[in-house]
Amino acid sequence: MKVLVADGVSKKAVNILEKDFDIVVKDKLSAEELLEIIPQYDGIIVRSASKITKEVIAKADNLKVIGRAGVGTDNIDISAATERGIIVLNAPEGNTIAATEHTMAMMLSMSRMIPIANETLQKGEWNRKKYVGVELRGKTLGVIGLGRIGSGVAKRAMSFDMNIIAYDPYLNEERADALGVTIGSLDDVVEKADFITVHMPLTPQTKNMINKDNLGKMKKGVRLINCARGGIINEQDLADAVKSGQVAGAAIDVFTSEPLAEDNPLRNIDNIVLTPHLGASTVEAQIGVAIDASHGVAAALKGEPVSTAVNMAPVSADTMAKIRPYLTLAERLGCTAQSLSDGPIKDLTIRYNGEIAAIDTKMISIAIIKGLLNPILQTSVNYVNAPSIAKQRNIKIEEIKNKDVSNFANLITVSVITPKGEQSVQGALFGTEGRIVSINQHRVDVDPHARILICPHINRPGMIGLVGSILGKFSINISGMQVGKTAIAGTSMMVLTIDDDISQDIINEVLKIDGIFDAKLVNFYAM
Ligand SMILES: NC(=O)c1ccc[n+]([C@@H]2O[C@H](COP(=O)([O-])OP(=O)(O)OC[C@H]3O[C@@H](n4cnc5c(N)ncnc54)[C@H](O)[C@@H]3O)[C@@H](O)[C@H]2O)c1
Numbered sequence: 001m002k003v004l005v006a007d008g009v010s011k012k013a014v015n016i017l018e019k020d021f022d023i024v025v026k027d028k029l030s031a032e033e034l035l036e037i038i039p040q041y042d043g044i045i046v047r048s049a050s051k052i053t054k055e056v057i058a059k060a061d062n063l064k065v066i067g068r069a070g071v072g073t074d075n076i077d078i079s080a081a082t083e084r085g086i087i088v089l090n091a092p093e094g095n096t097i098a099a100t101e102h103t104m105a106m107m108l109s110m111s112r113m114i115p116i117a118n119e120t121l122q123k124g125e126w127n128r129k130k131y132v133g134v135e136l137r138g139k140t141l142g143v144i145g146l147g148r149i150g151s152g153v154a155k156r157a158m159s160f161d162m163n164i165i166a167y168d169p170y171l172n173e174e175r176a177d178a179l180g181v182t183i184g185s186l187d188d189v190v191e192k193a194d195f196i197t198v199h200m201p202l203t204p205q206t207k208n209m210i211n212k213d214n215l216g217k218m219k220k221g222v223r224l225i226n227c228a229r230g231g232i233i234n235e236q237d238l239a240d241a242v243k244s245g246q247v248a249g250a251a252i253d254v255f256t257s258e259p260l261a262e263d264n265p266l267r268n269i270d271n272i273v274l275t276p277h278l279g280a281s282t283v284e285a286q287i288g289v290a291i292d293a294s295h296g297v298a299a300a301l302k303g304e305p306v307s308t309a310v311n312m313a314p315v316s317a318d319t320m321a322k323i324r325p326y327l328t329l330a331e332r333l334g335c336t337a338q339s340l341s342d343g344p345i346k347d348l349t350i351r352y353n354g355e356i357a358a359i360d361t362k363m364i365s366i367a368i369i370k371g372l373l374n375p376i377l378q379t380s381v382n383y384v385n386a387p388s389i390a391k392q393r394n395i396k397i398e399e400i401k402n403k404d405v406s407n408f409a410n411l412i413t414v415s416v417i418t419p420k421g422e423q424s425v426q427g428a429l430f431g432t433e434g435r436i437v438s439i440n441q442h443r444v445d446v447d448p449h450a451r452i453l454i455c456p457h458i459n460r461p462g463m464i465g466l467v468g469s470i471l472g473k474f475s476i477n478i479s480g481m482q483v484g485k486t487a488i489a490g491t492s493m494m495v496l497t498i499d500d501d502i503s504q505d506i507i508n509e510v511l512k513i514d515g516i517f518d519a520k521l522v523n524f525y526a527m
């Protein structure tokens with residue numbers, strides 16, 4: 001598979017990806033060139049310069065994953081990607097410190113007018129009276145958006161003896177208490193703060209959140225910082241407020257249009273400090289985001305779950321650690337259920353019993369659906385598109401959880417209903433090892449790998465030998481064997497693990513054996 005590393009993403013990404021993929025590096029990529037070359041690629045990693053628009057996605061016939069080496073994904077059309085089953089992932093933590101420190105640098109350089117003092121001194125002006133600044137100590141800092149960067153800024157500002165008041169409607173109280181900040185409404189922040197810094201994504205709710213109206217309600221002489229996204233603070237309104245003296249200074253790293261337009265109203269105003277979107281531009285951050293994004297891209301291309309995917313239900317690192325051991329087993333149970341079923345699946349019931357019932361199982365269920373659909377579809381089914389493909393195919397999905405369980409600490413039961421009846425398979429985790437523990441009520445203990453041939457048969461001597469000799473005749477090696485018992489009188493379940501590919505003709509030979517009720521091949525390589 002081929003991966004395009006664009007926008008000057010650190011070469012660390014290449015080092016990680018080149019072990020498994022063909023890598024092409026294009027530090028500068030025009031919109032036209034991107035449209036032309038995108039059909040060749042299975043994966044792409046970008047910073048903020050390349051715009052992955054609906055048009056690009058429409059031409060991206062092989063694209064499976066878009067990795068953003070950074071936090072903001074506003075340069076990527078996520079809905080268009082989701083519709084095509086393309087995973088979009090970001091690197092949310094690698095540049096947090098860089099953006100946090102840049103915010104502090106902007107706040108300090110604005111309050112001490114360092115850029116203009118430097119510029120004039122370089123020209124030979126010794127102007128000590130003109131550039132008298134203000135202290136941070138004792139001032140109130142309003143933080144809007146108390147996520148990773150906002151809380152980092154709040155923590156650092158406290159060490160400057162600033163009082164913090166924050167507005168974040170999605171913040172839970174425990175987190176606010178742990179940070180030791182006062183939480184208020186947007187109006188509280190607007191009216192009480194001496195400095196205001198914004199740290200949320202640009203959304204329809206946050207666009208122009210700071211505008212003429214609330215700039216007018218702020219303390220005269222307030223100072224503003226935006227190292228989040230251009231447009232959260234209305235640029236024209238801010239420029240007017242600085243010129244009128246209502247706002248004493250502003251420090252802005254991000255703009256509505258980047259690179260900065262010549263006619264941007266924030267240009268050429270002494271009390272405004274501008275940087276060209278440098279928040280994430282540290283050596284450490286660029287390495288961090290490149291490493292995180294490329295690990296995500298590699299995982300996505302290998303069909304593994306991606307904890308930083310932004311077009312899937314988010315999974316915390318804690319939850320991920322708990323569910324990760326179940327994912328392969330879950331996918332294999334889905335694959336087994338598909339192979340067992342005769343005809344189109346109408347209903348899928350997933351039961352979680354025991355310890356597993358207490359955790360967030362959303363991603364485990366998606367892994368089951370992925371395993372169920374991948375063997376039968378041309379489209380590659382992944383963690384993003386699996387639920388919508390199941391929906392398109394009218395498969396009704398039900399999840400049932402119960403902490404009660406006997407014999408196992410945890411148990412996953414996958415049952416599918418087709419017009420011909422119900423099939424079910426159960427799996428459990430032993431340490432980190434997943435095993436199939438029952439197939440259609442027959443107790444087994446199978447390591448689900450390679451290929452397995454499942455043959456329900458009459459419980460009488462010689463059946464295993466008969467199947468074995470047919471496989472032997474075709475030089476098919478059996479590397480594992482299990483016979484499962486059931487309470488149903490007279491039937492047994494033979495499960496043979498086979499290393500080689502096996503054709504339908506051979507399966508038909510097996511089916512001819514008197515006493516063999518069925519023979520279903522599960523090919524785990526097809527998942
Ligand atoms: N300048 C840069 O180079 C640079 C670097 C990194 C991140 N960023 C940007 O910084 C911003 C923050 O990043 P982060 O990693 O801290 O994100 P985050 O997801 O950790 O935090 C965002 C916070 O904003 C809050 N929020 C969402 N909508 C809100 C609203 N309407 N009002 C108030 N709060 C709201 C959320 O609850 C969350 O706590 C993002 O826009 C990101 O793209 C910029």
Ligand SMILES: O=C(O)CC[C@@H](O)C(=O)O
Pocket residue numbers: 047048069070071072073095277279280281
């Ligand atoms: O790639 C960059 O330098 C910008 C990154 C930053 O804006 C982000 O959202 O992560």
